[in-house]
Every structure is written in C-alpha cells, then in structure tokens.
Amino acid sequence: MPPLTPKAETFSALVLEVFQLNGLLLQAGDRLSAPAGLTSARWQVLGVIDHGPATVAAVARTMGLARQSVQQTADALASDGFVEFVDNPHHQRAKCVALTASGRRALRKVEQAHAAWADRLGASLPPALLAAAVEGVREARLRLEEDLTEAERSHEK
Template sequence: MPSLTKKAETFTALVLEVFQLNGLLLQAGDRLSAPAGLTSARWQVLGVIDHGPVTVAAVARTMGLARQSVQQTTDALASDGFVEYVDNPNHQRAKCVSLTAAGRRALRKVEQAHAAWAERMGASLGPGVLAAAVEGVREARLRLEKDLNPEEGSHEE
C-alpha cells in the first residue's frame, strides 16, 4: 500500500469511522423499528413515502440507493400492507407508492421511539462536538458528491 499523507490518513480514518457508524446506526434502527414490524431499510423507505406518493425510482434517488434494492423493500412493504401502489399521473407504467393506514401507524410508532432514543444519545454528546461532527460529515459529503458528479456540482440542502 502506498504511503499516505497526514491529510489522506485523516480522511481515511473518517471514512472508516463513518462505515462503522453506519453499521451501528442500522443495528440501532432495526431495534427501534422491530416493535412496529419494520427494519431500518423499511423505516427509511416509509420515511420518504410519508411526504406523499412517489415512484420507487424517486425513493432510490432520495436515499442514494439502487432502484432494485428499493423495489424489493417496497414490494415487501406492500405485501405486508404498509404501502400500496397507486396510479402515477405523470407516467402510465411507473406506479407511485403511498403509505397505507397501517404503514402510517407503524411509522409514527418508530418515530416516537426514535425521538426518545435521539434525545438520550444527543444528551450524551457535548453540543459542540455534535455540531462539529455534523458540519464535518456534511462538508465531506458535499465534496464527495462534487467529486463523483463534477458536472452536477453539489446539492446543498
């Protein structure tokens, strides 16, 4: 392996921490969402759909995932009665996905559990550390987006 500069080593350390954090967040999400009959992946999809009926492709773009994996998750949610496919006024074949009453109830249950968990976790970290972490990760994400899609530029929120 070639030797890395201090900046490259630090960036690599950030990447490794984010990978580990992602794995732990998925575990925590699975624990929070299990009582509602969901997983982290299903919770994430419901969270996107909660804003109104959208296509699977739009959900995938929002989440930064492959359409096929979101399609599988959405099909499972539909078979369990959490979402339904509805007509898309903008496209004849690409249906939209909409929450059912059961999906909305499950999502609200997870949101309540998440709020308590986020309060506890947020209180365990100093506000300055937390704010700096958010800013640092956001800046890294924006730079990575620009690096991966130089013709599009960054997509700041």
C-alpha cells in the same frame, strides 16, 4: 499500497468511522423499528414517502440506493400492507409508492421510539462537539457528491 499523506489518512479515518457508524445505526434502527414490524430499510422507505407518494426510482435517489433494492423493500412493504402502489399522474407504467393507514401508524410508532433514543444519545454528547461532527460530515458528503459528479461527467466524455 502507496503511503498516504496526513490529509488522506485523516479522510480515510473519517470514512472508516462513518462505515462503522452506519453499521451501528442500522442495528439500532432495526431494534427501534422491530416493534412496529419494520426494519431500518423499511423505515427509511416509509420516511421518504411520508411526504407524499413517490416512484421507487425517486425513493432510491433520495436514499442514495439502487432502485432494485428499494423495489424489493417496497414490494415487501406492500405485501405486509404498509404501502400500496398507486397510479402516477406523470407516468403510465412507473407506479408511485404510497403509505397506507397501517404504514402511517407503524412509522409514527418508530418515530416516537426514535425521538426518545435520539434525545438520550444526543444528551450524552457535548452540543458543540455534536454540531461540529454534523458540519464535518455534511461538508465531506458535499465534497464527495461534487467529486462523483465530476467523475461521471469525465466518464461520459
């Protein structure tokens, strides 16, 4: 592997930290959502459709995931009664995923646990450091989105 520039080393360190943080967040999310009969993945899907029914493809785009994995999660949620598939007024075949009353109760239970957890962890970090971390990760995400969009355009040519 060729040597990395200092900027590349720093960006790579950020990527590794985010990967590790993602793994830990999924573990914490599973722990927070388990009492409601959910997992992190299920919680995320319910959170997206809490704003209104959406197609699996739309949920996948919002979450940045593959449609197939969201379809599996939605099917499992439907099997457990947390969501239902409803007609889509914009498309005959692509149904929308909608919260059921049971799904809404489970989501609210997780949101309460999340609020207490986030308050506890947020209070353990200096506010300026936390704000700077959010801004830094947001900027890195935006640059990565731009880079991926440019790469897709180049690939299409």
